[in-house]
Amino acid sequence: ACDEGEIVVKFSHVTNTDKHPKGIAAALLEKRINEEMDGKMCLEVFPNSTLYNDNKVLEAMLQGDVQLAAPSLSKFEKFTKQFRIFDLPFMFKNIEAVEAFQASDSGQAMLDSMQRRGLQGLAYWHNGMKQMSANKPLLLPTDANGLKFRVQSSDVLVAQMEAMGGSPQKMAFSEVYGALQQGVVDGQENTWSNIYGKKFFEVQDGITETDHGILDYLLVTSVDWLDGLPEDVREEFLTIVAEVTATRNAESTSVNLAARQSIIDAGGVVRTLSEDQREAWVTAMKPVWAQFAEDVGQENIDAAQSINAAIN
Amino acid sequence: MTAASHASSRMDRLEETIIAIILGVMTLLTFANVVARYGFNSNIFYALELTVFLFAWLVLLGASYAVKKTLHLGVDALVNTAPASLRRPLALFVVAVCLAYALLLLKGAWDYWAPFANLPPTEGRWFPTGFDTGVRGQGWYETQDIPVPFFLRWLEPVFNEGYEYEKLPKLVPYLVMPLSMALLVLRFVQAGLKVWRGQLDMLIVSHEAEDDVAKAAAKLQE
Amino acid sequence: MEILILFGLIVGLMLIGVPIAVSLGFSSILFLLIFSDSSLASVAQTLFEAFEGHSTLLAIPFFILASSFMSTGGVAQRIIRFSIALVGHFRGGLAISGVLACMMFAALSGSSPATVVAIGSIVIAAMRQVGYTKEFAAGVIANAGTLGILIPPSIVMVVYAAAVEVSVGRMFLAGVIPGIMAGTMLMIGIYVMARIKNMPAGEFAGFGEIWASLKDAIWGLLLIVIIMVGIYGIPGVTGAIFTPTEAAAVASVYAFLVATYIYRDMGPLAGEDGDRTSLLRRPQALVTALWHKDTVATLRDAGKLIITLMFVIANALLLKHVITDEQLPQKITEWMLGYGFGPVMFLVIVNVILLIGGQFMEPSGLLVIVAPLVFPIAMELGIDPIHLGIIMVVNMEIGMITPPVGLNLFVTAGVANMSMMGVVRAALPFLAIMFVFLILVTYVPWISTVLPNAVMGPEIITN
Ligand code: NA
Ligand code: NA
Numbered sequence: 001a002c003d004e005g006e007i008v009v010k011f012s013h014v015t016n017t018d019k020h021p022k023g024i025a026a027a028l029l030e031k032r033i034n035e036e037m038d039g040k041m042c043l044e045v046f047p048n049s050t051l052y053n054d055n056k057v058l059e060a061m062l063q064g065d066v067q068l069a070a071p072s073l074s075k076f077e078k079f080t081k082q083f084r085i086f087d088l089p090f091m092f093k094n095i096e097a098v099e100a101f102q103a104s105d106s107g108q109a110m111l112d113s114m115q116r117r118g119l120q121g122l123a124y125w126h127n128g129m130k131q132m133s134a135n136k137p138l139l140l141p142t143d144a145n146g147l148k149f150r151v152q153s154s155d156v157l158v159a160q161m162e163a164m165g166g167s168p169q170k171m172a173f174s175e176v177y178g179a180l181q182q183g184v185v186d187g188q189e190n191t192w193s194n195i196y197g198k199k200f201f202e203v204q205d206g207i208t209e210t211d212h213g214i215l216d217y218l219l220v221t222s223v224d225w226l227d228g229l230p231e232d233v234r235e236e237f238l239t240i241v242a243e244v245t246a247t248r249n250a251e252s253t254s255v256n257l258a259a260r261q262s263i264i265d266a267g268g269v270v271r272t273l274s275e276d277q278r279e280a281w282v283t284a285m286k287p288v289w290a291q292f293a294e295d296v297g298q299e300n301i302d303a304a305q306s307i308n309a310a311i312n
Numbered sequence: 313m314t315a316a317s318h319a320s321s322r323m324d325r326l327e328e329t330i331i332a333i334i335l336g337v338m339t340l341l342t343f344a345n346v347v348a349r350y351g352f353n354s355n356i357f358y359a360l361e362l363t364v365f366l367f368a369w370l371v372l373l374g375a376s377y378a379v380k381k382t383l384h385l386g387v388d389a390l391v392n393t394a395p396a397s398l399r400r401p402l403a404l405f406v407v408a409v410c411l412a413y414a415l416l417l418l419k420g421a422w423d424y425w426a427p428f429a430n431l432p433p434t435e436g437r438w439f440p441t442g443f444d445t446g447v448r449g450q451g452w453y454e455t456q457d458i459p460v461p462f463f464l465r466w467l468e469p470v471f472n473e474g475y476e477y478e479k480l481p482k483l484v485p486y487l488v489m490p491l492s493m494a495l496l497v498l499r500f501v502q503a504g505l506k507v508w509r510g511q512l513d514m515l516i517v518s519h520e521a522e523d524d525v526a527k528a529a530a531k532l533q534e
Numbered sequence: 535m536e537i538l539i540l541f542g543l544i545v546g547l548m549l550i551g552v553p554i555a556v557s558l559g560f561s562s563i564l565f566l567l568i569f570s571d572s573s574l575a576s577v578a579q580t581l582f583e584a585f586e587g588h589s590t591l592l593a594i595p596f597f598i599l600a601s602s603f604m605s606t607g608g609v610a611q612r613i614i615r616f617s618i619a620l621v622g623h624f625r626g627g628l629a630i631s632g633v634l635a636c637m638m639f640a641a642l643s644g645s646s647p648a649t650v651v652a653i654g655s656i657v658i659a660a661m662r663q664v665g666y667t668k669e670f671a672a673g674v675i676a677n678a679g680t681l682g683i684l685i686p687p688s689i690v691m692v693v694y695a696a697a698v699e700v701s702v703g704r705m706f707l708a709g710v711i712p713g714i715m716a717g718t719m720l721m722i723g724i725y726v727m728a729r730i731k732n733m734p735a736g737e738f739a740g741f742g743e744i745w746a747s748l749k750d751a752i753w754g755l756l757l758i759v760i761i762m763v764g765i766y767g768i769p770g771v772t773g774a775i776f777t778p779t780e781a782a783a784v785a786s787v788y789a790f791l792v793a794t795y796i797y798r799d800m801g802p803l804a805g806e807d808g809d810r811t812s813l814l815r816r817p818q819a820l821v822t823a824l825w826h827k828d829t830v831a832t833l834r835d836a837g838k839l840i841i842t843l844m845f846v847i848a849n850a851l852l853l854k855h856v857i858t859d860e861q862l863p864q865k866i867t868e869w870m871l872g873y874g875f876g877p878v879m880f881l882v883i884v885n886v887i888l889l890i891g892g893q894f895m896e897p898s899g900l901l902v903i904v905a906p907l908v909f910p911i912a913m914e915l916g917i918d919p920i921h922l923g924i925i926m927v928v929n930m931e932i933g934m935i936t937p938p939v940g941l942n943l944f945v946t947a948g949v950a951n952m953s954m955m956g957v958v959r960a961a962l963p964f965l966a967i968m969f970v971f972l973i974l975v976t977y978v979p980w981i982s983t984v985l986p987n988a989v990m991g992p993e994i995i996t997n
Contacts, residue, residue, distance in 0.1 A: 046858070049699075050858045051855075051858060051859070052583075053587050055456065055586070055587075056579070056583055056586070056587060059453075059579065060576065060579065062427070062448070062450065063424075063573065063575055063576055063579070064573070065572060065573065065576040065579075078453060078454055116448075117448065117450075117452070118448050146353055148349065148353065148355075153361075153456035153457050155478070158357065167349070167353050167354060167355060168355065168357065169349065169355050169357075170355070170357050170358075170359075170360050170361075170457065171360075171777070172360075172589045172590060174590065174699050174701075175590070175701075175702075175777050175778075175779075177701070178701045178702075178703045178704070178777070178990070179774070179777055181990060181991075182703065182765065182766055182767050182773060182774030183767055183772075183773020183774050184349075184773070184774045184775065184776060184777055202991065328834045328837075329830070329834075331833070331834055331837035331838070331841070332830045332833035332834045332837060333833075334837075335595060335599060335833050335836065335837045335840070336824075336833050338592075338595065338596075338783075339596060339599060339783050339786045339787060340787075342592070342596070342779070342780055342783035343780075343783050343784060343786075343787045345780070346775065346776045346780050346783070346784060350775050350776070360589060363592060364585055364586055364589050364592065365585075365586075367585050367591075367592060367595060367844075368582060368584075368585035368586065370595070370837065370840065370841065371585070371840065371841050371844040371845055371848065372581075372582075374837065374838075374840075374841030374845075375555075375841060375845045377841070378838065378841050378842050378845065381838075383838055383841070383842050384553035384554070384555060384556075384842055384845070385553065385554050385555070385842050385843075385846055385896055386548065386551055386552065386553045386554055387548045387549060387551070387554070388551065390549045390550070390551075391549075391550065391551040402550055402551065403551065405550065406550060406551050406552050409547060409552050409556065409560055410552065410553070410556050410560075412560065413556045413559055413560040413563065416560075416563050416567075416574060416577075417559070417563070417574070417577065417578060417581070419574050420563075420573070420574030420575050420576075420577045420578035421578040423573065423574055423575035423578070424575040424576075424578040424579050424582075425578075433575065437567060437573070437574075438567060438574075486582065489578055489581075489582055493578075514551055515551065515552070515553060516551055516552075516553050516554075517842075
């Protein structure tokens with residue numbers, strides 16, 4: 001419980017506290033702030049959607065009912081369509097490219113891009129690259145023809161699934177495991193850690209290592225709340241946020257690799273793509289870029305591509 | 313029949329028809345999505361979100377209808393044993409509680425909805441003490457999946473600085489909040505007047521199945 | 535302390551006749567405004583979130599609607615005829631048939647009172663005609679009717695699944711064996727009583743009648759197959775076709791089609807006194823049935839039930855918000871673990887809370903409040919979430935037939951035209967059977983978990 005006189009910060013998120021990358025990061029932030037800023041600030045974490053789900057938490061933040069949240073980047077497409085760049089398939093070569101883009105001027109400007117709508121991005125928190133799975137082997141995009149894929153609500157992800165000939169389906173996340181198992185839908189896309197954590201690999205033929213997209217979170221707060229903090233408190237708070245971000249993001253790759261290995265150890269099938277196969281996926285999906293280039297801004301796409309080129 | 317009771321039975325029919333239509337559309341929309349997915353390998357991507365909003369409209373608007381028809385669930389065991397002289401003051405107190413509830417929620421519902429329509433929410437914690445004009449408008453805030461029907465395109469110049477909406481703005485589904493709470497206040501006031509005049513002594517039906525029971529009992533008499 | 539005042543206020547308001555929904559909502563609002571920094575706007579948001587954030591609750595309106603179409607559409611009376619053909623010739627046969635009919639209707643309907651009304655209104659009258667006492671008939675039906683929420687589909691299970699985020703499909707499967715067990719225990723109990731008291735037995739009408747009555751009832755019973763195949767698929771033939779929520783909507787549409795076009799007990803093809811028009815002679819009925827007065831009336835009546843039930847649930851979710859905001863489950867868990875309570879003691883406490891709570895609240899609303907409180911504790915103690923769900927459902931069943939308040943008591947009193955206390959006394963011997971059953975279900979988790987684990991693999995807890 002918080003002491004008298006402390007600034008209370010409510011952090012609402014949707015995962016567990018000890019296994020999911022976001023939950024672990026939130027728990028670390030909670031620990032550090034409550035130790036190092038004792039008497040000044042008090043962070044209360046509400047995990048597992050007990051307070052708000054990802055769709056409602058941003059509304060609640062604008063109302064001033066919650067101060068910290070970390071929804072996936074897709075959720076910010078309603079605030080500014082620039083964020084669609086992170087959903088575009090094969091936009092980033094790997095997590096290093098994502099990291100470099102987020103640290104670049106373009107990525108940092110996006111943190112401030114929602115200020116007029118009341119939100120301030122604080123940091124990008126990695127989950128990792130997305131993989132594709134279905135109830136039959138997926139090696140070429142044509143393998144996905146006619147399959148039903150569960151996707152998050154996002155026009156980009158819907159377009160991506162249609163580009164590879166799949167049928168995008170909307171479904172409450174709590175129903176996905178059952179729907180995959182019973183065959184209401186055929187496939188899904190997610191990161192290694194989510195596929196392992198939600199045990200999707202148990203009810204799929206296999207996971208194909210496509211690395212076709214990125215699932216990251218934006219640690220976000222309200223502009224008005226942040227501006228209202230005393231100067232020194234704000235500085236200390238932001239410093240801890242930056243340090244926690246660096247610590248956890250550095251471990252994200254190993255977390256996902258561990259999850260990938262755990263899937264294999266548990267008897268799940270992981271399929272890798274040859275150069276040619278991968279090229280076929282890129283060719284099938286790349287037309288989606290043109291569809292959303294105007295939303296995302298060509299200069300951002302160019303920035304991402306030059307970062308890709310610089311990484312070998 | 314008097315003119316007034318004509319009007320009120322027309323109002324009843326209107327409300328009942330709205331209830332039937334919303335429920336029917338919810339059912340058909342969900343069913344159509346199953347057919348689209350299983351039969352045609354396709355989808356109605358917005359079906360789930362739209363059905364959820366229709367569900368909210370059904371229940372929230374219906375709550376005031378249920379006040380008018382005294383359908384709300386409650387516990388009558390103790391009230392039924394209360395002496396006759398106590399029942400009217402007790403019922404008046406119940407009305408006061410219900411009114412306080414509806415009025416608080418009406419303020420909350422307005423404060424919640426107003427920013428989505430670029431309107432000022434009220435100030436004050438318990439009572440509206442004025443309008444807070446410093447709040448950012450959120451007329452741009454869209455629902456997740458529902459497309460904008462052509463007849464709502466006029467919302468763009470009014471609420472979105474002329475920019476096109478990709479999806480239905482939240483101000484439309486959330487409108488039900490202030491609307492339904494205002495209706496709820498109205499129905500509780502009317503119920504209060506009936507209690508005052510001695511035409512009503514409870515705001516609850518004791519059990520959800522009263523209609524069915526009456527019907528079944530009638531069947532047994534046949 | 536504040537929490538005790540909160541719960542005291544809720545109960546106090548309910549007892550003086552404030553609608554349950556308002557008691558829950560008003561108390562929660564007062565608490566939030568006084569003891570927390572939540573605004574009224576956030577309260578309004580939470581109320582709307584009851585719908586927007588819990589899409590699995592959508593199964594509730596659809597199952598209620600399906601049930602309404604089946605009650606008005608003549609499915610119940612055909613099921614009863616089939617049950618009598620099967621077991622009517624045993625001693626106490628008509629009572630046993632009543633239980634069997636309740637079980638079958640329960641497999642179509644998600645609610646207990648609906649089961650009592652559909653089956654009880656016919657069976658109780660029939661039992662009295664052949665010489666059973668009114669009390670015995672009412673006691674049988676009041677008890678057997680509670681199976682409506684244990685045998686899938688079940689509205690109460692949907693609410694539990696939504697409140698604690700477990701799979702609805704898993705909960706439905708978990709109810710199958712307990713449901714059949716409870717029904718069988720009731721039938722055996724009746725048979726024993728019938729032998730002792732020498733109650734009437736019907737005549738065996740022959741296999742021809744079994745076949746004829748099955749043929750007549752088959753369109754209604756097929757819905758059981760449609761729901762189960764639709765949700766779980768048939769291995770090797772088809773995958774599942776819809777989610778449990780969608781299953782409910784499909785059930786509604788199917789029940790409408792059967793009632794309107796096959797049984798023709800309602801809608802444009804139903805005649806004045808049982809004579810039915812052929813669809814071929816009135817093909818426009820394919821369209822006009824959609825807005826026929828019988829269809830609209832069924833939608834409207836189902837709508838009223840949905841509104842009152844969901845308004846309670848939405849306000850109960852306001853209270854759930856308070857409970858979460860106060861981190862009450864964590865506090866109770868710490869306290870319980872601190873006193874060294876184990877799973878057995880915990881389950882006893884859950885039983886007692888639900889039996890007492892069931893006196894004031896309609897089951898779904900109570901579940902919304904109690905489930906999030908006890909669920910984290912149960913997980914901490916290593917109790918299976920599906921098992922916990924079944925325990926809660928069986929408690930709800932018993933709550934429905936224990937005085938002073940019980941939905942099934944009231945409904946049965948209405949249907950049988952007797953006093954509440956009369957029904958209470960009549961239900962008592964069977965209530966003893968249900969108590970034995972509760973103890974069995976509570977302490978033998980296997981009964982609940984074996985089927986879902988066999989079909990869907992072991993339960994995973996990912997949160
Ligand atoms: Na049932
Ligand atoms: Na009871």
